[in-house]
Structure formats: C-alpha cells, structure tokens
Amino acid sequence: MEGIDGVRIVRLKKVVNDRRHLMEVQREDDDHFIGFGQAYVTCTFSGVIKAWYRHHKQIDQIALVRGAAMLVLFDDRAQSPSAGRTVECALSDDNPALVQIPPGVWHGFQARGPEPLFLLHLNSIAQNVNDPDEDRLPSDSAEIPYAWR
Numbered sequence: 001m002e003g004i005d006g007v008r009i010v011r012l013k014k015v016v017n018d019r020r021h022l023m024e025v026q027r028e029d030d031d032h033f034i035g036f037g038q039a040y041v042t043c044t045f046s047g048v049i050k051a052w053y054r055h056h057k058q059i060d061q062i063a064l065v066r067g068a069a070m071l072v073l074f075d076d077r078a079q080s081p082s083a084g085r086t087v088e089c090a091l092s093d094d095n096p097a098l099v100q101i102p103p104g105v106w107h108g109f110q111a112r113g114p115e116p117l118f119l120l121h122l123n124s125i126a127q128n129v130n131d132p133d134e135d136r137l138p139s140d141s142a143e144i145p146y147a148w149r
Contacts (some may be wrong), residue, residue, distance in 0.1 A: 005077075006098070009100075012024065034072070046112065048116070052074070052107070052108045054106045066117070067116060069110065071089055110149075
C-alpha cells in the first residue's frame with residue numbers, strides 16, 4: 001500500500017505481564033518525537049464517524065488507547081507527491097499505532113467494534129478557540145473520495 005507523503009505510522013508494542021500490559025506511545029528520545037502542545041483523550045461510541053478535518057500548522061498525532069477504528073487520510077495538497085491519494089489505517093487493540101498527520105492532510109475516523117473507542121491525541125500545538133487552525137467538511141462531503149461503511 002502506498003502511503004501519503006509526510007504521514008508516519010509507528011506501530012506500538014504492548015509489553016504484556018501478569019497484571020495486563022503497558023504500551024509506550026511516545027518518548028522524547030524516539031526519532032518520531034516532535035513535541036506536543038496539547039494532549040487529550042476522546043471517547044467515541046461505536047459506529048460514530050468524526051470527519052473531515054485538516055490543519056494548516058498543526059501536526060496531529062493519534063494513538064489508539066482502546067477499541068477499534070478506521071482512520072482515513074486524504075491528501076489534496078497540490079504540491080504533494082501523493083496528491084489525490086486516500087489511505088485507510090485500521091487501528092485496534094491488536095494493531096495499535098501512533099499516526100502522525102502533517103498539516104494539509106484531511107483525516108477522520110469511524111469507531112468500529114462493540115465497545116466505545118478511546119483515542120489519545122498529541123497535537124503539536126495547542127488549540128486556540130479564538131483562532132482555530134482547522135478546516136472541516138461533513139463526513140459525506142463530495143470533495144473527499146471516500147464512502148464510510
């Protein structure tokens with residue numbers, strides 16, 4: 001599968017022990033550490049779609065904490081080598097990952113599975129409610145060539 005220019009998917013490892021597991025998401029000495037300006041966790045009910053978003057400055061970093069999701073990325077950046085490409089990234093408890101999404105890439109996700117979805121968001125800059133660095137489109141927008149299932 002071809003990816004989207006600037007998107008990085010870092011597979012996360014669970015260290016399992018007799019008490020359950022530990023999963024490192026990011027350390028300051030990781031080569032993919034970009035710092036962050038804001039961290040938060042979202043909880044989304046199964047079947048709910050949260051899409052579409054893109055930022056002009058902010059790098060989004062999304063990691064699955066619990067549940068299952070289909071994260072979808074669409075590159076409409078005119079100068080990008082992957083312009084016009086759509087990529088699906090399935091995230092689950094068995095397939096955890098940290099996904100870094102550069103500015104200008106549209107993205108959204110659908111919560112899948114029977115349980116609510118929990119995602120950790122590590123954004124490179126803090127959200128400014130008075131001057132949001134965000135464009136939005138509805139999940140069924142004709143501007144993005146993707147049909148949610």
